[in-house]
Ligand SMILES: Nc1nc2c(c(=O)[nH]1)N[C@H]1C(S)=C(S)[C@@H](COP(=O)(O)OP(=O)(O)OC[C@H]3O[C@@H](n4cnc5c(N)ncnc54)[C@H](O)[C@@H]3O)O[C@H]1N2
Ligand code: MOO
């Protein structure tokens with residue numbers, strides 16, 4: 304650390320190349336971009352600050368652990384990095400200041416030391432980094448700059464004259480250019496695509512993940528193993544946006560919310576009644592107290608209550624100093640405007656007093672990141688006075704059906720054809736997860752059409768969900784094309800329905816997307832979605848804290864046939880038995896083409912791998928379709 308150098312992270316831009324997202328706050332390898340820069344820069348400098356013009360509170364929270372202050376530009380209108388440099392230099396209390404942009408998570412650990420050495424050696428006013436790669440022209444990086452505070456006057460004059468060039472302001476000052484040989488260290492991340500691909504570069508391949516599963520057999524893979532591999536392979540999308548409180552319903556919270564205030568802010572009354580001092584009730588006899596005044600909700604208490612006195616108080620009104628409890632007005636033995644009488648034992652010390660912070664204490668964790676915001680969460684955030692929340696951007700999911708036999712609604716149903724229902728169930732399931740959808744219609748069993756559809760889906764979405772063609776039929780080209788476009792694996796899962804499943808990642812046009820190739824049978828597609836795709840998509844949405852729906856134990860109303868060695872998801876109907884206890888029966892025929900079984904059911908009966916036939920009265924696991932919230 305060099306106490307003679309202040310650090311300044313430049314995060315004041317508008318991130319236009321990232322689609323106006325706040326660059327410094329984008330998640331990257333388990334932290335935000337600005338945190339990566341803080342971690343690298345803080346050890347090289349003394350005081351450190353972040354120049355930002357939006358989301359100041361969030362930068363403040365992230366910087367707090369490094370003792371970093373947040374400095375907005377003093378010039379209006381996003382004048383570029385020089386305005387940040389000016390704000391930093393004005394504030395700077397050391398001889399020198401070192402700047403780095405917030406989108407350079409790999410900056411060199413010896414940046415300060417090397418720039419300082421050159422600045423001293425050449426007796427320069429500033430020193431900045433440059434890189435030289437074999438066969439390329441030398442590239443200056445003027446935002447990685449060590450500059451003397453004394454350069455402030457020249458900078459301010461340049462800005463006042465309308466100048467904006469990072470490499471133009473110091474004409475006339477002595478500048479040292481320091482060549483670093485590690486170009487990658489100065490790599491800045493300009494687009495969300497770059498951010499994502501760098502994040503992915505460190506991820507294990509599907510084959511590596513499969514190798515970690517003991518006894519891995521793609522032809523007979525237990526459900527839990529497939530779920531694990533999928534969960535480890537998918538990665539969350541990075542981008543974060545801030546939305547108004549109401550718009551956050553159903554969205555994934557991107558950051559922990561710490562309570563900025565205590566709720567309630569003051570001790571207050573839980574009843575309309577009289578606030579009093581517990582000491583006055585100590586005798587064990589009936590007590591008469593003089594009414595010293597009245598306290599209404601929404602105002603400071605303003606009433607002094609001495610020994611032998613009480614105050615008339617309304618629900619929610621601030622407790623007067625010295626008062627410990629409240630007696631509800633209907634529990635007072637006798638009351639006039641001026642005095643009340645309380646019978647012995649009518650009240651215990653502390654009754655009906657709500658303590659300041661009993662709901663939430665200032666500084667306490669209110670909501671954890673990764674949570675899907677529900678109605679109660681909106682209310683809780685409102686109670687904290689929070690108007691806007693950071694949420695992950697919506698996941699973009701492209702989906703289509705495959706098969707020559709499929710017809711769209713409105714088309715005549717030719718001989719041997721069926722209407723495409725999977726696209727509608729998929730639409731419903733994806734919409735309920737809160738994804739942005741790209742419905743790509745029906746794609747024929749034709750290699751060129753399939754390839755074009757998969758490429759386009761991959762270039763426009765984070766995830767691609769298809770149905771059909773993943774089994775072994777002669778016209779199923781889907782597998783072949785999927786495998787051609789990326790790392791895709793084809794499993795036979797030990798389950799029913801939903802045995803065949805394709806999963807992986809495909810790439811096209813410099814973009815990649817996770818692929819879920821679900822089986823074509825109308826029940827199989829839903830079961831595969833619920834038990835594989837759903838959790839994976841939630842993870843991609845950043846919803847780590849969203850718990851899976853619970854399994855409940857319910858009594859089987861009749862025997863259920865089940866073959867050991869595979870997981871069965873039978874469609875069930877939970878009802879209330881005559882004895883008032885819940886019971887479940889199956890919907891009857893469980894064929895994976897019988898979609899009616901899904902509409903009749905209100906739950907899935909989950910029969911695990913090792914389970915065999917179920918006797919009437921035995922408890923089975925069920926997962927209810929409808930959640931309350
Ligand atoms: N020899 C084998 N045959 C099959 C196996 C197997 O292991 N060996 N697995 C069976 C299982 S289990 C399933 S599930 C299906 C899955 O097949 P595909 O994913 O290849 O799907 P398709 O052949 O395209 O279609 C199956 C079935 O579903 C109907 N379908 C497809 N898409 C839709 C849609 N969008 N809307 C409505 N119905 C749809 C399609 O007409 C077929 O009847 O393979 C078994 N065979
Ligand atoms: O198991 Mo398939 O998925 O019959 O429907």
Ligand SMILES: [Mg+2]
Pocket residue numbers: 771772773774775776779823
């Ligand atoms: Mg097939």
